[in-house]
Amino acid sequence: MTKRSPLDVQPELVTDLLVSFLREEVGTAGMSRAIVGLSGGIDSAVSLALCARAFGPDEVLAVLLPYRTSNPDSEAHARVVAEALGTPTRKVDISRMADGLIEQEGLTDPTRRGNVMARCRMVVLYDLSVEWRGLVVGTSNKTEILLGYSTQWGDAAHAVNPLGDLYKHQVYQLARHLELPAEVIDKPPSADLFEGQTDEDELGFTYAQADELLYRMVDERVGPDALARAGFDQALIERVAGRIVANQFKRLPPVIAKLSRRTVSHDFRYMRDWQR
Amino acid sequence: MDLRIVAAQTNPRLGDVQKNLAEHLERIEEAVRDGAHAIVFPELSLTGYFLKDQVFDLGLARDAKELEPLREASRSISIGFGFVERTHEGRFFNSWAWAEDGEIQGVHRKVHLVSYGMFDEARDFAAGEEFRPFASKLGRFGPLVCEDLWHMPSSYLHFLNDVDVLFVPSASPARGVEQTGEGLASKRTWSTLLTATALFTRTWVVYIGRVGWEDGIGFGGSTCVIDPTGNTVATLGELEPGCLEARLDSETLLRARVQTPLRRDEKPWILATGLAEHVPLLARMRDEVRREPQ
Numbered sequence: 001m002t003k004r005s006p007l008d009v010q011p012e013l014v015t016d017l018l019v020s021f022l023r024e025e026v027g028t029a030g031m032s033r034a035i036v037g038l039s040g041g042i043d044s045a046v047s048l049a050l051c052a053r054a055f056g057p058d059e060v061l062a063v064l065l066p067y068r069t070s071n072p073d074s075e076a077h078a079r080v081v082a083e084a085l086g087t088p089t090r091k092v093d094i095s096r097m098a099d100g101l102i103e104q105e106g107l108t109d110p111t112r113r114g115n116v117m118a119r120c121r122m123v124v125l126y127d128l129s130v131e132w133r134g135l136v137v138g139t140s141n142k143t144e145i146l147l148g149y150s151t152q153w154g155d156a157a158h159a160v161n162p163l164g165d166l167y168k169h170q171v172y173q174l175a176r177h178l179e180l181p182a183e184v185i186d187k188p189p190s191a192d193l194f195e196g197q198t199d200e201d202e203l204g205f206t207y208a209q210a211d212e213l214l215y216r217m218v219d220e221r222v223g224p225d226a227l228a229r230a231g232f233d234q235a236l237i238e239r240v241a242g243r244i245v246a247n248q249f250k251r252l253p254p255v256i257a258k259l260s261r262r263t264v265s266h267d268f269r270y271m272r273d274w275q276r
Numbered sequence: 277m278d279l280r281i282v283a284a285q286t287n288p289r290l291g292d293v294q295k296n297l298a299e300h301l302e303r304i305e306e307a308v309r310d311g312a313h314a315i316v317f318p319e320l321s322l323t324g325y326f327l328k329d330q331v332f333d334l335g336l337a338r339d340a341k342e343l344e345p346l347r348e349a350s351r352s353i354s355i356g357f358g359f360v361e362r363t364h365e366g367r368f369f370n371s372w373a374w375a376e377d378g379e380i381q382g383v384h385r386k387v388h389l390v391s392y393g394m395f396d397e398a399r400d401f402a403a404g405e406e407f408r409p410f411a412s413k414l415g416r417f418g419p420l421v422c423e424d425l426w427h428m429p430s431s432y433l434h435f436l437n438d439v440d441v442l443f444v445p446s447a448s449p450a451r452g453v454e455q456t457g458e459g460l461a462s463k464r465t466w467s468t469l470l471t472a473t474a475l476f477t478r479t480w481v482v483y484i485g486r487v488g489w490e491d492g493i494g495f496g497g498s499t500c501v502i503d504p505t506g507n508t509v510a511t512l513g514e515l516e517p518g519c520l521e522a523r524l525d526s527e528t529l530l531r532a533r534v535q536t537p538l539r540r541d542e543k544p545w546i547l548a549t550g551l552a553e554h555v556p557l558l559a560r561m562r563d564e565v566r567r568e569p570q
Binding site for chain 2: 004006007009010013014017020021024028160267268269271273274275276
């Protein structure tokens with residue numbers, strides 16, 4: 001990929017900023033270790049690599065969380081990444097845990113099954129975070145956050161997230177800069193929740209299309225009419241804009257009904273880093 | 277003026293005045309030991325930046341006992357520091373104080389509160405109304421808190437008041453990582469603005485940035501000193517705390533002003549006349565003057 005894109009970032013600068021971010025925001029939570037669910041995909045690999053730089057590889061636990069139908073390549077690639085970075089790994093097979101619900105309730109809907117798996121992984125990560133004494137570091141990028149392509153309280157649950165302001169394109173840039181193994185950079189992105197799944201098939205458009213459009217819509221605040229005039233496909237504009245709006249609930253804390261004069265999340269206004 | 281200053285690029289803990297004060301005192305002690313005449317800290321250096329409801333919790337009167345250690349320390353060195361100023365009638369200002377000889381000698385209340393994008397200062401703070409220099413024993417200093425610098429009249433008024441040094445304490449978030457530029461876009465913008473201000477005003481410009489993160493927003497440091505001809509003479513990095521030492525002298529100031537005598541040649545009355553078109557009160561005053569029998 002040699003063609004310049006307006007989305008290109010300075011990977012070295014971004015790495016320095018994110019390493020500083022991780023050290024300080026994990027530090028303000030009173031910790032100096034991290035735990036990352038490593039899927040074998042590019043996002044969690046980049047997150048893990050940043051944590052390894054921030055805390056040292058020994059202080060970061062990479063957790064492999066396969067389900068019985070997961071593609072074996074996922075675990076293999078995750079191991080290649082952890083080995084390259086020198087981080088310890090822990091494997092927790094979530095099959096029995098997930099099937100406890102999936103089989104008992106006879107879940108066949110792939111969305112429900114996928115959500116159960118994602119939430120089981122969250123439970124394991126948060127449980128291990130106590131043993132490891134580390135903070136759960138997220139792996140959601142800006143593209144998937146804006147599209148709402150994640151499971152609430154599942155993969156979207158974490159304490160701090162170094163990737164949340166990077167589009168998928170920029171995650172790739174960072175992955176190359178951090179010299180991550182080709183296995184995770186070259187394969188098509190997949191949530192691996194069912195066989196043969198790829199993100200782009202499921203979304204119905206490519207990350208390249210989504211990134212370019214989201215960048216114009218969100219970063220540059222270009223309206224739909226101007227985007228159509230600039231040559232973006234009308235149907236794509238509507239789908240992407242629709243997803244942004246429809247998934248706002250995933251980006252915010254739960255809604256609290258205001259009754260008193262001062263209400264949490266309305267007018268009880270303090271930062272998370274309050275006195276930390 | 278032959279001034280040795282220290283600009284302290286700190287990382288205040290959000291809302292922890294005691295801890296931040298202790299760090300101020302440490303830095304002050306070092307600066308005194310090094311023989312500096314003045315030490316300056318960033319915007320809201322005693323409290324941290326994204327305060328929201330903590331503005332109410334942390335506001336201090338100018339004579340508050342919590343500030344006594346700084347007043348006391350100012351017997352050995354002049355100190356510029358940022359705090360939430362509470363007035364007796366219940367207003368709160370984003371203020372930057374000048375302590376000298378055991379007392380708070382001047383306070384600049386941030387005039388241009390930032391309330392756009394990620395900022396929401398005007399919700400919690402009252403706005404200052406004036407730009408007055410600090411008449412320090414060390415020189416004539418023009419304080420401009422962060423966004424104040426972005427509005428041309430701010431530095432212009434200090435320029436008319438013949439300040440020797442503009443102090444720009446700031447808490448500017450680091451942002452803009454695109455590949456089309458080199459380094460942080462926010463740093464490039466500040467550098468351009470500060471350099472231009474030094475050139476326009478022919479004064480020393482001292483920018484005091486802060487570092488660290490508050491809920492994922494990083495502050496871009498980049499504390500620097502710019503001489504009256506626009507050369508950056510000293511600078512700190514974007515991410516780490518540190519102390520920048522610099523010597524600011526009258527001779528450099530004088531040479532720069534002789535070389536390009538912008539203040540001598542300035543015609544503020546042209547601005548006053550032009551402003552009458554934009555400020556109704558001034559227009560009325562002008563008309564009154566014209567009606568006076570000659």
